[in-house]
Amino acid sequence: MSRNHLPFSAGELEALPLFRFVPLECIEGILEHSCVVSLERGERFEPAGPLGRTIHLILDGRLALYYDVRERDDTPLHLERGDIVGQSLVSGEPEVPCTLVAAEETRLMILEEDLIWSLAQASHAAACNLLGILLRGRGGSPQESFSGTVRDYALRNQAVVDPLTGFQSRRWLEGILSRQVDRFTANGRPLSLVMIDIDGFRAFNERHGRAGGDRALHDVAKTLRNSLRPGELVARYGGDTFAVLLPETEPSTAWMIADRLRQRLMRTVIDMGDGAMLPPLSISAGVAEATPGIDGPTIADNALAALDRAKAAGGNTVSR
Structure with missing residues (x-):
């Protein structure tokens, strides 16, 4: 799979949980429509879209999560390489503010809602991988939500997916x-x-x-x-x-x-x-x-x- 025209390599993706056992040649067209953003150390993470409808996948580096608008000396929660930044992973208790800061140089792949659906449709393995990542999300709060994306898709699989086609x-x-x-x-x-x-x-x-x-x-x-x-x-x-x-x-x-x-x-x-x-x-x-x-x-x-x-x-x- 030629990746020269994309800002990430096949080897880089294959090492990430989301793309484990996924034939990358089958989803190359989807990946071409994704984009990658880079954060410098200390730079705040600003979502490219609503966290309930966009996936931000950490390609390398890590993000520090603070459940306060102030970046205090308290030990933050860290999101590592392969983690997905989504509403279910970064929302704390209802109405409690939080912020994400690059703990080191960090690169993130952005997949918007339509691409998430396309990925799930193109690869059963990718859909299962994503579901597993989201269900392992921190907190387990009933307030967690990834509405409109593949977590919702997978949990309602019998209702919204035709098993024949x-x-x-x-x-x-x-x-x-x-x-x-x-x-x-x-x-x-x-x-x-x-x-x-x-x-x-x-x-x-x-x-x-x-x-x-x-x-x-x-x-x-x-x-x-x-x-x-x-x-x-x-x-x-x-x-x-x-x-x-x-x-x-x-x-x-x-x-x-x-x-x-x-x-x-x-x-x-x-x-x-x-x-x-x-x-x-x-x-x-x-x-x-x-x-x-x-x-x-x-x-x-x-x-x-x-x-x-x-x-x-x-x-x-x-x-x-």
Whole structure:
């Protein structure tokens, strides 16, 4: 794995608990969207975003934690290499202020919420590692929270993750879509949603049985996962319908992404794993965009309506 263009090395990452047993080549695209900050000895740590929605991973060095705004001579708690600076690790008792100071030169990798979701989706090992780190967090207070990130994801795994495809579920989509709409309302950056449905899937299931249908869903999900970039989020909406959430993406670009997926899936042969190969499937897709005053459910309804138009046109097409 070439790391020359990144501010950290493969060896450096592999030694950290978060990336233990994680094939780095599978998450290189995610890491390229992270960033690294450096602190001089004595410099205060200022989070790059809300601690409940951003991970700050200590690559090297260490941070001293003081549960007071004054940096007294009291022995502080130290966060070491490999630790994650998050709300569950640095919040003391409710309303008790705390501050973090670099005890020596320190470098931190920053992963924002969308990248955390992408990391968990791309690597089961990374999700389990992160959960383990967070559950070992100091204090054990019921006030601990890492809301919206992988700790929440892992604790609610059965509710929000589809076990067949590994994608988040409709329930998860509805929550994150609502937050993305709030961001759109605040900053006006484009937001698009694509609904994808497999053409003729009921007939395919009847012809090839449940095993063939499950394998088809698995292979379609794999193609979707391998065709999308970090930050492009996908969920299993229900049955053979998938939703792809595209932050900061114009609807014209979303249409091109959906059509690219359609073309790739037409070349995806379904491998049953026992030597049998089933024919490729086609998909229909509907694209919708966020507009002023819109809410999450309405965007989803608009994308489903566009999907219906694509189906009515004969399938194997993308509609807006």
